[in-house]
Amino acid sequence: MRRGQILFAAVAIGVVWQLLAWIVRAPILPGPLTVLQSFALEIGGELGGHFLASLWRVVASMALSIALAVPAGLVLGQSARLNRLLSPVIYLLYPVPKVVLVPVVLLLLGIGDLPKIVIIFLILFFQILVLVRDQAAGLRPELIQSVRSLGAGRRALFRFVYLPASLPAILTALRQSVGTAVAVLYVAELFATRLGLGYYIFLQGSTLFNYPKMYAGVLAMSLLGLGIYFTIDGLERRITPWQFVS
Amino acid sequence: MIEFRSVSFKYEQGQEVFAGFDWQVEAGEAWAILGPSGCGKTTLLYLLAGLRSPTDGEIWVGGERLIRPRPRTGLILQTYGLLPWATVHENASLGLHVRGFYGPDGKHAPADEVVEHIHERVDPWLERLGLQALAEQYPAQLSGGQRQRTAIARTLALNPDLLLMDEPFASLDAPTRESLQDLTLRLRTERRLTTIIVTHAIEEAALLGRKVLVLGTPPNRSPQVFDNPQAGEGNFREQKTYLEVVSRLRRTLEGTA
Numbered sequence: 083m084r085r086g087q088i089l090f091a092a093v094a095i096g097v098v099w100q101l102l103a104w105i106v107r108a109p110i111l112p113g114p115l116t117v118l119q120s121f122a123l124e125i126g127g128e129l130g131g132h133f134l135a136s137l138w139r140v141v142a143s144m145a146l147s148i149a150l151a152v153p154a155g156l157v158l159g160q161s162a163r164l165n166r167l168l169s170p171v172i173y174l175l176y177p178v179p180k181v182v183l184v185p186v187v188l189l190l191l192g193i194g195d196l197p198k199i200v201i202i203f204l205i206l207f208f209q210i211l212v213l214v215r216d217q218a219a220g221l222r223p224e225l226i227q228s229v230r231s232l233g234a235g236r237r238a239l240f241r242f243v244y245l246p247a248s249l250p251a252i253l254t255a256l257r258q259s260v261g262t263a264v265a266v267l268y269v270a271e272l273f274a275t276r277l278g279l280g281y282y283i284f285l286q287g288s289t290l291f292n293y294p295k296m297y298a299g300v301l302a303m304s305l306l307g308l309g310i311y312f313t314i315d316g317l318e319r320r321i322t323p324w325q326f327v328s
Numbered sequence: 329m330i331e332f333r334s335v336s337f338k339y340e341q342g343q344e345v346f347a348g349f350d351w352q353v354e355a356g357e358a359w360a361i362l363g364p365s366g367c368g369k370t371t372l373l374y375l376l377a378g379l380r381s382p383t384d385g386e387i388w389v390g391g392e393r394l395i396r397p398r399p400r401t402g403l404i405l406q407t408y409g410l411l412p413w414a415t416v417h418e419n420a421s422l423g424l425h426v427r428g429f430y431g432p433d434g435k436h437a438p439a440d441e442v443v444e445h446i447h448e449r450v451d452p453w454l455e456r457l458g459l460q461a462l463a464e465q466y467p468a469q470l471s472g473g474q475r476q477r478t479a480i481a482r483t484l485a486l487n488p489d490l491l492l493m494d495e496p497f498a499s500l501d502a503p504t505r506e507s508l509q510d511l512t513l514r515l516r517t518e519r520r521l522t523t524i525i526v527t528h529a530i531e532e533a534a535l536l537g538r539k540v541l542v543l544g545t546p547p548n549r550s551p552q553v554f555d556n557p558q559a560g561e562g563n564f565r566e567q568k569t570y571l572e573v574v575s576r577l578r579r580t581l582e583g584t585a
Contacts, residue, residue, distance in 0.1 A: 228409025228479075231377050231397050232423035232486065233436040242426060246413050324413045324466040 112294045120294035121301050129295075132282040133302045136267060139195055139278065140310060143202035143263065148252060151210035155251075156244050158211070159218020176212060180204040181266045184273065193274040201270045202263045210255040217251035218244050250325060253318045257311060264307040279303045329355040329490065329522050330376065335385035336547075337371060345371045347547040348385070355489070358516055358560060359524045360537025362577065367543040369526040373494050376524065377403045389490065398490075399427075399438045402483035406495040408475045410467040410482075416474075417463040420450045420481040427486070453481040457511075473504035480508075484515070491516075493525040497532070506565075509535055513560045530581065534573040535565060542580050554580060 096114045103113040125133070158165045184201055191197035221243065229243055271280025279299050287296035319326060330353035337346045345368035353359060361369050374380040375387060378397040387394040389401065397403075410419045424446045427437035437443070454460045457477040467475055476496060483491065493512075497505040509532065516523050525536050533540050540554040556573050564570050 222407065224405050224407045225409050225411070227374070227377075227379050228403060228405050229411075229422070229426070230379060231401070231403035232426050232482070233397060233399050233430070234426045235430075235436055238426045238429050238436070241429065242422065243411065246411070249413075322413065324468065327466050327469050 109291075109293050112297060116294050117297040117301060121298035124295060124298050125302065129282060129298055129302055132277060132279050132299070133306065135195075135277040136271065136279040136303070136306055139198045139267060140202060140260075140263060140306065142195070143199045143206060144256060144310075146199065147203050147206035147210055148256075151207045151255075152214055152248060152252060155211045155214025156218050156240065156248060158215040159221075160244065162219075165215065165219065172208070172212065176208045180208075181269055184266070184270050188270075188273050198267065198270040198275070198278070201266055205263055205266060206256065206259050209259045210252055213251040213255040214248045217248050221247055250318070250322050253314055253322065257314045257318075260307060260310050260314065264303060264310075268303065279306065329353050329357070329390060331388040333386045333388065335375070335382045335387060337368075337375060337380070338383045344547040346375075346382075347549050349548055349551070351541070351551045353522060353524070355522055356520050357522055358536060358538045359541060360533035360539075361524065361526045361541045361543065362528070362530065362533040362537075362581065363543035364545075364581070365528065366546070368546050368548055369528075369543055370494055372543070373403075373492050373524065373526050377401060377492055379403075396435070399436065399486070400488050401490045401492060402486060402488035404476070404479050404483055404491070404493045404496045406498050408467070408479045410475055410478055412467050415464050415466055416459055416470070416478050417450065417454065419467065419478050420454060420459070420485055421446050423482055423486040424449060450481065450485050453485050457481050471504075472500050473508065476500065476508060477511075480511070480515075484519075489522060491521045491523045493523070495527055496525065498527070498529070512536060516560070530574055530577045534570055534577055535559060540577060542577070552580070 099114045103111050121129070124130070158168060180201060183204065187197045187201050187204075191200060226239065226243065229239060234242060267278070268280040268283070271278035272284050275281050279302055283296055283299035283303065286292045286299055330351075332349055332351040335346050335349045335351075336344070338344045361372060363369050371380065375382060376389070376394075378389075378394050378401070381395070389398055392398075411422065414422065424443050427441065428443040428446075430436040432439050432441050451460070454463055457480060459474065459477055459481060462470060462474060467478070470478065479496075496512075497508050500508065512523065512525070513536065515521065523536070525532070527533050527536075534556060536559060538556055538559045540556055542552045542554060544552070554577060558564055558567070558569055559573075
């Protein structure tokens with residue numbers, strides 16, 4: 083996708099939004115220019131702080147899930163026996179919608195950043211674990227044998243084969259789950275916090291009825307998701323260039 | 329150089345491939361292992377590479393009992409075994425990086441070798457094998473012949489004394505296959521390598537093997553060896569002897585099936 087195409091799509095969405103706003107003609111749907119104006123005013127102040135709080139929570143959960151899920155996925159992918167033992171557990175836990183655990187995690191971990199980070203971590207962890215495991219398990223045995231014949235033992239196989247082979251899986255997992263992660267972050271930020279975009283959107287929309295500000299929050303949350311998505315895309319081209327050669 | 333002492337090998341599923349198998353290879357010899365599918369050719373090569381262990385008996389290579397892959401043995405596979413995420417240069421350097429990773433421990437890498445100046449060791453091979461211009465390309469961008477040359481460069485950069493090849497040219501077109509067969513012959517003479525090539529192609533066995541080990545329906549108990557002293561001599565492919573050897577091998581193979 084080219085930048086021009088993305089810009090064109092953004093303008094098209096803006097135009098449809100404006101048309102809808104004209105048709106509805108109600109405070110609940112302000113036009114895009116009003117929202118952009120509010121966004122520009124707020125992002126340098128209150129909204130900016132909420133944005134940074136949410137960004138920190140997503141980035142921290144990403145880092146935590148990569149740090150734990152990648153080694154676990156690689157170990158499971160290398161050991162058929164361990165995988166046989168644990169895959170039924172993963173099979174049962176993977177499809178459970180983690181958002182339902184929000185109240186439980188909040189009760190257990192209390193207020194503050196930790197419960198929010200843990201909730202997103204739970205989503206990302208399973209996604210990365212499963213993709214990295216399958217990627218590692220799917221490596222052709224001949225490839226492993228030929229690298230072993232060069233003298234590689236377990237450690238060198240990990241360093242030269244399994245780890246680089248898992249990079250695309252990590253990035254794919256992150257990209258696939260970033261939308262869900264931001265959505266769940268919104269839900270998690272509705273409870274027991276006064277910081278974060280979820281809190282901001284809810285406060286402006288349902289308590290203060292300041293719709294332009296509420297939409298500015300929605301816009302900020304969308305930009306958060308998009309920003310992460312584009313960053314992963316860019317990283318993919320940079321660190322796995324071999325996937326893009328013809 | 330290589331000695332199989334009463335080697336038996338059985339797969340977990342129970343299929344016995346070798347039973348009390350004795351076999352010797354002298355240093356510098358050029359062997360081809362020929363036989364129909366499922367006769368145990370590849371198993372024999374994997375045993376020699378130290379990637380599988382005999383269920384009974386012993387294998388000795390270079391004066392030591394083989395219990396794991398040996399640093400001075402090079403292995404080249406039909407599927408090339410290149411890392412898809414590494415460039416030609418990175419792939420060709422992989423073995424040296426693995427050695428550098430462990431250091432000269434005598435187990436994963438020769439005890440007397442400190443890996444330095446990787447470029448200086450790899451680049452001449454890339455040059456020699458016509459890969460220098462492709463050094464920054466990925467395997468997906470290469471033809472089959474170029475991939476196999478990369479795998480050969482990777483093995484030769486490690487300075488092996490024993491080269492094991494498992495159907496290395498089977499998936500290449502005829503001109504590429506012939507040029508790589510000629511390259512193998514030249515390298516063998518130059519480097520005084522002991523070479524063992526597994527093939528199902530009678531012509532290839534006749535061309536590359538001064539001794540041809542014919543395997544039959546498993547379990548293989550004693551080696552059936554066929555002498556072919558003229559293999560590898562200049563334009564052997566066009567000589568009458570070559571055709572005679574091919575037809576004799578074919579008859580032997582039919583006899584074992």
